[in-house]
């Protein structure tokens with residue numbers, strides 16, 4: 513272990529990306545059940561911006577950041593089962609602190625990373641890919657031929673959703689903010705695209721013979737909630753799974769009745785992979801999707817010391833695909 517080269521990202525107060533600092537990392541002794549991973553690649557996810565901004569409170573301040581990475585096991589606490597020094601591993605739901613050269617991860621939160629999946633692909637795609645699998649199979653079950661609306665379709669989660677939908681014969685209408693992103697979403701598998709400044713509800717209804725779509729996947733939140741309600745067909749299912757524009761608040765249940773007896777879900781991936789068996793099973797399904805041709809598009813990579821720039825890019829709406837930090 514090269515302890516001279518240990519660094520992490522930390523924030524001492526909430527705010528803009530400029531609150532992120534790069535500082536030396538002090539390695540602490542492992543507690544029972546913990547595994548030390550030398551990160552080869554770290555995933556940047558929109559949820560990281562929620563912790564940084566304070567939308568989701570971290571357990572304490574100062575705080576580390578990030579929950580996803582891929583690398584090599586360098587140390588196991590006594591009694592650890594299933595993992596050994598030298599194993600290739602990945603994780604999506606660690607304690608905050610993945611933006612670091614080394615991270616301490618509970619053994620139950622680790623998955624074995626097959627040799628044919630690169631560290632960068634795992635860090636860029638595992639959390640986002642598991643989210644897509646969970647949205648399309650567990651939270652909801654669209655069938656071949658169903659039409660669905662997916663916001664932020666050229667983002668990290670979005671490009672994987674486009675590919676998965678096409679593979680399953682689902683007609684995914686992707687909402688994006690530029691024509692460049694529209695082209696990327698369509699190339700990945702979107703059946704149609706809409707620009708975010710269009711009248712989304714009307715356009716989605718026009719594409720579905722006036723009925724609306726059976727499933728809406730909305731990770732944008734506050735600014736798209738009304739459009740999503742208006743786009744959903746009677747007895748359809750609106751899945752709100754993110755807050756990129758701010759959280760959805762003050763929803764009256766009667767609105768769901770007026771919009772056509774809608775069902776609404778607000779899922780968190782973590783509740784679907786809370787035990788290691790479900791995490792490992794879903795990860796293996798995702799690895800098979802990669803072998804079957806799914807591509808994790810890495811839109812940008814940054815050095816760990818440049819985490820601030822990575823957050824600026826993610827929040828600028830100019831990024832496409834996944835962003836990865838290389839320690």
Ligand SMILES: NC(=O)c1ccc[n+]([C@@H]2O[C@H](COP(=O)([O-])OP(=O)(O)OC[C@H]3O[C@@H](n4cnc5c(N)ncnc54)[C@H](OP(=O)(O)O)[C@@H]3O)[C@@H](O)[C@H]2O)c1
Nearest residue numbers: 557558664667668669688689731754755756757780781829
């Ligand atoms: N519930 C869960 O378990 C779960 C798990 C994973 C991810 N998520 C959510 O899924 C979403 C996508 O995550 P990701 O990491 O792949 O990020 P991302 O999609 O790569 O980036 C977010 C995208 O949201 C869109 N957006 C719309 N309004 C925005 C605004 N006001 N500010 C910033 N962006 C805005 C942008 O796309 P356009 O410019 O095309 O509009 C932007 O590229 C996030 O909301 C995240 O929280 C939820």
